Amino acid sequence: MITSSSSSATTIPEILRGEGLPVFEAITPEAVSRHIPELMAELNAELSALEQKLEHSFNSGSTLSWSAVMDPLQRLGERLRWSWGVVSHLNGVCNSPELREAHAAQQAVVVQFGNRAGQSQLIYRALKHLEAHQDQLDAAQQRILAAELRDMQLRGVGLSGAEQEAFNAASQELAELSTRFGNQVLDATNGWTLTLSQAGDVDGLPASLLDQLAQAARQSSDAEATAENGPWLLGLDMPRYAPFLKYSRRRDLREQVYRAHVSRASGKAGSELNNWPLIERILTLRREQARRLGYANWAEVSLAAKMADSESAVEALLEELRAAAYPVAKAELQALAECARRHGAPEADDLQPWDVSFWAEKLRQESFELDSEALRPYFPLPRVLEGLFGLCERLFGITIAAADDEAPLWHPDVRFFRILDNGQPLAGFYLDPYSRPGSKRGGAWMDECLVRSRSADGTAVLPVAYLICNQSPPVGDTPSLMTFEEVETLFHEFGHGLQHMLTTVDRPQAAGINGVEWDAVELPSQFMENWCYDRATLMGMARHWQSGEPMPEQEFRKLLAARTFMGGAATLRQVHFAMVDLRLHSQWHPGCSQTPEQLRREIAEGTTVLAPIDDDAFLCSFGHIFAGGYAAGYYSYKWAEVLSADAFSAFEEVGLENEAQIRETGRRFRDTVLSLGGSLDPKQVFEAFRGRQPSSEALIRHSGLVAV
Numbered sequence: 002m003i004t005s006s007s008s009s010a011t012t013i014p015e016i017l018r019g020e021g022l023p024v025f026e027a028i029t030p031e032a033v034s035r036h037i038p039e040l041m042a043e044l045n046a047e048l049s050a051l052e053q054k055l056e057h058s059f060n061s062g063s064t065l066s067w068s069a070v071m072d073p074l075q076r077l078g079e080r081l082r083w084s085w086g087v088v089s090h091l092n093g094v095c096n097s098p099e100l101r102e103a104h105a106a107q108q109a110v111v112v113q114f115g116n117r118a119g120q121s122q123l124i125y126r127a128l129k130h131l132e133a134h135q136d137q138l139d140a141a142q143q144r145i146l147a148a149e150l151r152d153m154q155l156r157g158v159g160l161s162g163a164e165q166e167a168f169n170a171a172s173q174e175l176a177e178l179s180t181r182f183g184n185q186v187l188d189a190t191n192g193w194t195l196t197l198s199q200a201g202d203v204d205g206l207p208a209s210l211l212d213q214l215a216q217a218a219r220q221s222s223d224a225e226a227t228a229e230n231g232p233w234l235l236g237l238d239m240p241r242y243a244p245f246l247k248y249s250r251r252r253d254l255r256e257q258v259y260r261a262h263v264s265r266a267s268g269k270a271g272s273e274l275n276n277w278p279l280i281e282r283i284l285t286l287r288r289e290q291a292r293r294l295g296y297a298n299w300a301e302v303s304l305a306a307k308m309a310d311s312e313s314a315v316e317a318l319l320e321e322l323r324a325a326a327y328p329v330a331k332a333e334l335q336a337l338a339e340c341a342r343r344h345g346a347p348e349a350d351d352l353q354p355w356d357v358s359f360w361a362e363k364l365r366q367e368s369f370e371l372d373s374e375a376l377r378p379y380f381p382l383p384r385v386l387e388g389l390f391g392l393c394e395r396l397f398g399i400t401i402a403a404a405d406d407e408a409p410l411w412h413p414d415v416r417f418f419r420i421l422d423n424g425q426p427l428a429g430f431y432l433d434p435y436s437r438p439g440s441k442r443g444g445a446w447m448d449e450c451l452v453r454s455r456s457a458d459g460t461a462v463l464p465v466a467y468l469i470c471n472q473s474p475p476v477g478d479t480p481s482l483m484t485f486e487e488v489e490t491l492f493h494e495f496g497h498g499l500q501h502m503l504t505t506v507d508r509p510q511a512a513g514i515n516g517v518e519w520d521a522v523e524l525p526s527q528f529m530e531n532w533c534y535d536r537a538t539l540m541g542m543a544r545h546w547q548s549g550e551p552m553p554e555q556e557f558r559k560l561l562a563a564r565t566f567m568g569g570a571a572t573l574r575q576v577h578f579a580m581v582d583l584r585l586h587s588q589w590h591p592g593c594s595q596t597p598e599q600l601r602r603e604i605a606e607g608t609t610v611l612a613p614i615d616d617d618a619f620l621c622s623f624g625h626i627f628a629g630g631y632a633a634g635y636y637s638y639k640w641a642e643v644l645s646a647d648a649f650s651a652f653e654e655v656g657l658e659n660e661a662q663i664r665e666t667g668r669r670f671r672d673t674v675l676s677l678g679g680s681l682d683p684k685q686v687f688e689a690f691r692g693r694q695p696s697s698e699a700l701i702r703h704s705g706l707v708a709v
Contacts, residue, residue, distance in 0.1 A: 016040070016087070019080040022429075022450065022465065023087045025095075025411035030103040033088055037107040040084055041114055047077055048114075052123045059126070064134075067142060070127045071149075075509060076457070077118070082449075085111050090448060090467060094433055095411055096187065096440045105180060112176045116169045119156030128153070141680035145510040148306075148679075155302060160293060168293050171286045178283050182266075183628035185274045186621075187442050189265040190237045192274070194221070195258065197233040205250035207374040212476040213241055217438075237262050238438040240473045244484075246358040248374070252348065259355035260616045267618030276621040277598075283627055285591050300587035303633035308518040308640065308683050312587060315636045319583075321697065322639060323576045323608060325706040329569025330610045340364040354611055357570075365566055371559040377482040379556075381546035382434060382472075385488055388542020389495060392532055396667030397503065397675070399427065412437075414474070420502055428453075428502035430466040434491070435474035435481060444624075445470045445490050447497035447526075454509035464513060466498040480546055485560065489530050496529030497522075503675040516679020519634050523641030524648065524683075525674055531649040531703075534564060535657055565705025570610070572704050577608035579636035582626045586633035644687060646699035648674065651691055 015027035016036045051073050058065055085107075092104045118124070128150050135143050157168040196218070197203055203211060214233030218226035226232050235241055235258060242262055249255050268275030287299040296302050300312050309315050334352065337360040341349035344363070348356050366372050390401040400421040408417040414435050420428040431450065436443075450465040472487040483491070500522075501513035509515060514522055532538045536557065543552035581601045589600050597620060605613055613619070625631040648670065655662035673690040687695055 014039075016084055017043075019083045020456070020462075022408050023083075024409045025087070025091065026409065028087055028091060030097070030099040033100070033103040033107060037084070037088070038110065040080070041110045044077055044081060044114055045117070047073075048118055048121070051077070052121060055123045055127045059123075065127055065130050067131065067138065070124070070131060071142075071145070071510075074118075074124065074149075075454075079452070079454070079509065081111070081114065082452075086449070090450075091411060094437075094441050094469060096442065101184060105177070108176055108180060109173055112173050113169070116156065116172055119153050120158045120160070120165065120169075122158070125150075125153050125158045141506060141508055141511050144516060144680060144682070145508060148516055149510070151306060155294060155305065157294065159295075164293055168290060171290055175283060175286050175290075178279050178286075179628050182276055182279050182283070183442065183624055185266045185276055185279075186624055186628070189272070189274045189622070190443060191438055193237050193261050193265075195235040195254075195261075197235060197254075198231055200231075202251060202254065203231070203233055203249075205248045206245070207248055209374065209377055209473065209476075209482060210241070210244045210248065212479070213473060216474075216476055217241065236438055237265065238436050239443055239471060240436045243358070244374070246355060247362045249359070252356070252359075255355040255359060256353070260614070263354075263614070263617045263619055265618070265622045267621040269616070269618070276627070277618070280597055280620055280627060281591070284585060284589055284597060287586065287632065288590055298587045300583055300633040303586065306518065307520045307634065307637070309520055309636070312583065315579075315583060315640070318640060318643070318697070319576050319579055319636060322572055322701075322706075323580075325701060326569045326572035326576065326704075327607070327610070329706055330573045331569075333567055333569050334610045337361060337364060340367065352611070354614060354617075357611070361567055365563055368566070369559040369563045371556070371563050373484060373486075376485055376543075376552070376556065376560075378545050378547070379543040379552040380483040380485065380488055382481040382483060384542050384544050384546070385483055385491065386432075388538060389492060391541060392535075392538050393495075393499070395537075395664065397499070397671040398422070398664075398668060399503070400424075404429065426463060428464045428466070430468055430498050430502060432468045432470075434470045434472055436471040437474075441469075441471065442624075443471055445494050447494050447501065449501060449513070452501075452509045452515065453504050453507065453512040455507055461507075464502045464504065466501045468494050468498050470494060482546060485533070489533050492529040492533055493526045496526035499529070500525040500675050500678065503671055504678045505676045506678045506680045508680070511679040513678050518683050519630070520637035520640040521644060521683035521687075523638055524644040524687075527638075527642050527645035528648050528670075528674075531645070534561060537657070565703075568705035572706065573608055573610070575639055577605060578623075578625075579639060580604050580608055581620075582623075582631065582635040583633055585626075643697045643700050644683075644695050646703050647691065647695045647697075648687070649703075650699040 014032060014036045015024045016032045017040050055065070055070070058069070088104055092100055128146060131138070131146055132150065135146065138146065157165055160168050197214065203214070208228065211228040211233060214235060215226045215228045215231065217236060218232050218234040221234050223232055235245060237258070242258060245258060246255055266274045266276040268277060291297065291299045291302045294302060296305070304312060304315070337357065338349050338352050340363055341352065341356070341360050352360070362373070393399055393401060402419050402421060403416065404419045405417050407419070408429070408431070410417065410431070412433065414433060416432045418430055418432065419426055420430070446469050448467040448469070450467050451462060453464040454462045456462055470487070470491055472483055472490070473481055475481050497514065504513040506512040539560070540551060540557055544550065581604050584600060584604060585597055589595070589597055595603070598618070601620060602613060625635055631637065652663060652666050655666055657663065670690055673686055677686050677689070684694065
């Protein structure tokens with residue numbers, strides 16, 4: 002059973018407890034500053050004790066067992082993951098200057114411990130000993146051991162002397178730079194607002210966006226702001242920025258907000274928030290680290306732990322998708338220009354990036370008579386959750402129940418749920434759905450709170466996930482009315498959560514998402530997005546928040562018809578990001594004749610149909626690769642999308658209305674992809690589900706690129 006406290010919690014500071022659900026309110030900046038050094042001292046002492054035991058075993062000629070090496074090593078790592086993990090989590094969802102400072106001040110000692118453990122010659126020798134006797138290990142243990150040996154090599158266990166000192170110093174600096182990069186993007190996003198005070202300023206904006214902008218104005222400075230009369234406060238967070246570009250008839254304002262968004266954290270107008278120097282330094286350090294480890298570049302380091310065999314294999318997939326998408330994207334842009342021309346718009350002959358969303362929405366409405374804003378009332382968050390949970394019961398045989406009063410929360414917006422299997426607790430998850438521009442970083446993600454395992458006394462530890470979104474918040478008595486894209490995002494993150502929560506692997510190093518190659522880990526998340534277009538799923542949850550009336554059948558047909566609308570542009574956008582990432586980490590170096598931005602613009606010549614404007618400093622906010630875990634791995638989205646599309650095609654093949662076969666196929670998906678986690682090679686897991694290796698045919702078909 003998942004508990005939020007333990008019998009000893011009264012004598013142990015919350016941040017050091019290392020088990021159960023965290024009491025978030027007790028993990029203050031002061032607690033971080035006071036107790037993380039204490040934790041690190043304890044962990045270092047425990048690591049020294051483990052090394053001494055191993056040395057004694059070597060000296061006495063004893064045979065080392067898994068339980069003598071891997072189990073204590075895992076417990077050490079879990080204590081750090083639990084304590085530092087909750088600090089990092091709060092830094093993402095409840096950011097404050099005080100917490101940010103406390104986090105930054107302790108990051109060095111955390112990195113130092115990671116380097117020390119990862120470079121321990123005694124531990125490495127013990128792992129090599131286990132490897133020499135791996136015939137005594139099961140398949141999951143062999144996978145875990147191989148991954149740990151590889152990771153130690155990538156953490157510099159083979160280095161010594163000055164090389165190791167330089168490696169460790171660079172690791173430290175990279176961690177600091179990554180945190181600083183992300184903070185500056187957050188600050189730049191929060192630091193830009195535009196007050197709209199005239200009715201003409203909000204021409205074309207839907208009521209839901211006017212509500213949001215007025216609410217932002219009230220929270221900022223003007224308590225009297227209303228959706229009808231303003232003023233309205235525009236910002237760069239996605240729930241305000243994206244719909245403004247889509248609906249505003251004021252082209253000058255669209256340009257203004259677009260330029261502000263793409264130039265975030267680039268030092269524009271003398272701002273101190275400038276990530277350009279950080280980008281070059283990060284890329285330089287990563288290349289130096291790769292060379293120290295014996296690799297030509299960071300892309301090779303990244304791919305050493307991924308499903309893709311080589312950089313050329315990744316380039317081949319990206320080129321296949323680029324070649325299919327580019328002519329489609331060019332035709333799509335021409336169609337937008339023709340739409341603008343029909344409306345007599347002066348920009349028809351000179352479309353700019355700030356025009357694309359606006360005219361794409363116009364053309365979508367004309368082509369499919371589909372108004373995405375008009376669909377919001379059919380997607381109130383409570384109904385969407387019912388639909389999502391019902392789908393999971395249908396496919397995977399689980400029940401999801403609210404349990405808000407059973408867990409500590411970090412914000413009033415947050416919900417807590419339990420997953421039950423035949424009435425028995427199986428897992429739990431937090432859901433933090435709404436945008437909070439002042440304190441919560443943008444985007445959506447899943448993270449681990451608790452990992453499935455067994456405690457030292459054999460008690461089962463059930464997995465718990467953090468599921469974070471940034472959708473439009475409720476306004477007054479109106480619930481969060483979601484765009485269809487926000488529905489897809491929620492399903493995506495829940496897919497990650499399902500792999501974390503439905504694992505049957507008890508060894509935490511291979512449970513859930515752990516041990517799953519990075520370019521395969523998006524399979525369940527992208528798989529779940531497909532169900533947003535399934536009739537039973539969508540029509541079962543799409544009901545008007547006031548009347549309860551189902552979404553009209555013709556609207557469902559329009560959504561299906563519009564699924565691949567602008568699919569060329571969407572595919573090309575992802576290919577552009579992936580190629581830029583891969584080549585920055587394989588080709589760029591300080592002595593080359595280009596800046597990172599010049600290399601990006603060179604790549605853009607074949608991967609964009611509208612060249613980036615001069616102000617475009619997208620790299621300065623590319624947090625996935627400079628402040629996250631996707632360095633030389635952004636291609637993983639497309640790589641895994643091949644897997645997810647092919648996996649969903651298994652359901653299409655048996656017939657989406659064939660309930661018995663859908664349930665049977667769903668259970669097989671649960672018993673393979675969601676259950677096996679990192680205990681098997683992802684190729685084996687996929688074949689166990691699909692009966693063969695993956696094909697890109699389904700992805701190209703789903704993307705609407707078949708005819709090219």
